[in-house]
Amino acid sequence: MKKMIISGVTALALLTGGVVGVGGVGSSVEAAQATLKFKDVPSTHWAAAAINSAVEQGYFKGYTDGTFKPSSPVTKAEMASILGRLSDQPNASSPGINNFTDVPEWAKGGVSSAIQKGFINPTSYQGKLDAKASLKRGEMAIWLTSGLATVDLDYKQALSDVTNTVIPAKEYFTGTLITSQKNAVAVAMGTGLMSVYNDKMFGADRTTTRAEVAVLIARYATVAKTKPSNYKGLNELRQVGLTxxxxxxxxxxxxxxxxxxxxxxxxxxxxxxxxxxxxxxxxxxxxxxxxxxxxxxxxxxxxxxxxxxxxxxxxxxxxxxxxxxxxxxxxxxxxxxxxxxxxxxxxxxxxxxxxxxxxxxxxxxxxxxxxxxxxxxxxxxxxxxxxxxxxxxxxxxxxxxxxxxxxxxxxxxxxxxxxxxxxxx
Structure with missing residues (x-):
């Protein structure tokens, strides 16, 4: 799979809090240098490399005060618009229809595209995406693994195979993991797409941050071009689920x-x-x-x-x-x-x-x-x-x-x- 990219000034505006310059992204070197100048992203930041790459590819742009705000949350509308612009993501065989009534005008096209590409299933909602709300990690896992299922039918099978598996996250062992998110969390963890925090929580109810999105974009591109059977962890989760x-x-x-x-x-x-x-x-x-x-x-x-x-x-x-x-x-x-x-x-x-x-x-x-x-x-x-x-x-x-x-x-x-x-x- 080729490198997944987004294009256009709109894409740049998605995660900048509305503060964007006029014009294109500029050269890769300029974008990379811009990342290095973010006052709140030192080279020791856990996501520094991913942020650097995401800025270079045009997914993000910093704020006018010289910050990136890596810990700021990302809304559903923003994330859907980014996912809708992944150029190498195939379209779903039977995508749903964008019947959401609460999506802002600027994001309607992006949300429709994310639906077309299999990331979002409108039937899982009640006509409202809650587009302006911060995207939580449990829902993020559902979106990303649904996208993987569109890329490779074996990922779709994996989502079924893990129904009765043991998930290596604290929420599973304490019985607090929402059933509707369990399969997606399992596949996301089995592929290394997402993982637990230091407190052993997957954090399904925690908001997704700009730094996390930068990391997830790169990881998704890698996982999407990898066969599910190549992930030992996912193989284990599937085997435990099935047997x-x-x-x-x-x-x-x-x-x-x-x-x-x-x-x-x-x-x-x-x-x-x-x-x-x-x-x-x-x-x-x-x-x-x-x-x-x-x-x-x-x-x-x-x-x-x-x-x-x-x-x-x-x-x-x-x-x-x-x-x-x-x-x-x-x-x-x-x-x-x-x-x-x-x-x-x-x-x-x-x-x-x-x-x-x-x-x-x-x-x-x-x-x-x-x-x-x-x-x-x-x-x-x-x-x-x-x-x-x-x-x-x-x-x-x-x-x-x-x-x-x-x-x-x-x-x-x-x-x-x-x-x-x-x-x-």
Whole structure:
């Protein structure tokens, strides 16, 4: 895909607060130099390079007082007009009609173009865009990922695949992420188009700033010309959404357990390596203290570096921590139905007697605490006795590769299928 640009004096006016000079953009060198002169954008600013590039390409122009105002919000009308001028963005196959009644005259053409290019779906609104309001990040994620779905149908499929995924953002773990924005946030994060803040929040309700838009313009152009399958993080999010686990991506050496290594009490014709067969199903336990279901199962390799890391690494593991003997972390999300009024966490551990899926332990990292995920301590009181009948929390175990301690991971559902996998050479 070619570099996406906008053109014309109107485009320059979009994000300048209405204070614009007369004439064209000028040369790239002049624009770049202008950026370097912004009093409020030092070279150490986190978005300095992106702002420099955006000014050079004509997306922005500074204010007459020599500032850029990187933290100033961007309105929906302004952003729609910019997106509508991305020259290499294809038109949607069945675009909606601009029936918004609150779009200012100067932005009507830009909004219509953004609709044509698949960024905005008018049917998601009630006839009003709230065009003068500041654009929030959740809505920005929807616009940008809708644009990606127009570029490549596999991005459209990805938006569907992540419906039931685990999103590495605090709002997901605390249950405050709006359902209508969840899929878009997942794809935006899986591609690296958008990410969480230092407080681990995606910030769906936070306004989008001029600096952020400068960064997003460049990132969108890159993502739009990249196949979804090239993003490891997005692949994980899709796999978790579709199957409940990322084990096939992070630990592909774990395959279906051969018949000679499966318990003789298990009918091998019922054995599968498809986790969907046991996801959210009642698992047969060793004791009768509680019923148990596994909602999701996340695997993290603590030895992986850089782009090889799981997208879930920063959620569950503190930076620099590694496990011994080549083990990977196993983080199952469990749902219990406690039957024994005095069941404690030790008895929870006896439900499966598994080092890999251990209901007695939960993540103890500072990272996970920052994301606000539920742990077993949230539901227990004195002496570790459960105070809640139906707790849902994340547990912690180990996925082994050491042959001296290696054993299969087997989950037998009451409905019949047995999920059983073991590490292969």
């Amino acid at each position: 409940g686990t990322n084990i096939n991506i992070i630990a592909p050496k774990y395959k279906k357990t051969p018949e000679n290594k499966v318990s003789p009490n298990v009918e091998y014709s019922e054995v599968t390596d498809d986790f969907t067969k046991v996801r959210n199903k009642n698992i047969i336990t060793d004791t009768q203290h509680a019923d148990l279901k596994i909602k999701n199962w996340i695997i993290v390799n603590t030895f992986a570096k850089g782009t090889e890391r799981s997208i879930y690494y920063p959620v569950f593991v503190d930076e620099g921590f590694t496990l011994l003997r080549g083990a990977y972390y196993s983080f199952p999300e469990l749902e219990l139905n406690v039957k024994n009024n005095n069941m404690n966490r030790l008895q929870a551990g006896s439900l499966l007697n598994s080092a890999t899926i251990n209901p007695m332990n939960s993540p103890t990292s500072d990272a996970f605490a920052a994301y606000g995920g539920h742990v077993i301590n949230d539901f227990t009181k004195n002496r570790g006795v459960f105070a809640v009948k139906n707790p849902v929390y994340w547990s912690r175990g180990l996925l082994h590769f050491d042959k001296e301690i290696l054993s299969d991971v087997s989950l037998v559902s009451k409905e019949g299928p047995t999920y059983s996998v073991i590490a292969t050479d």
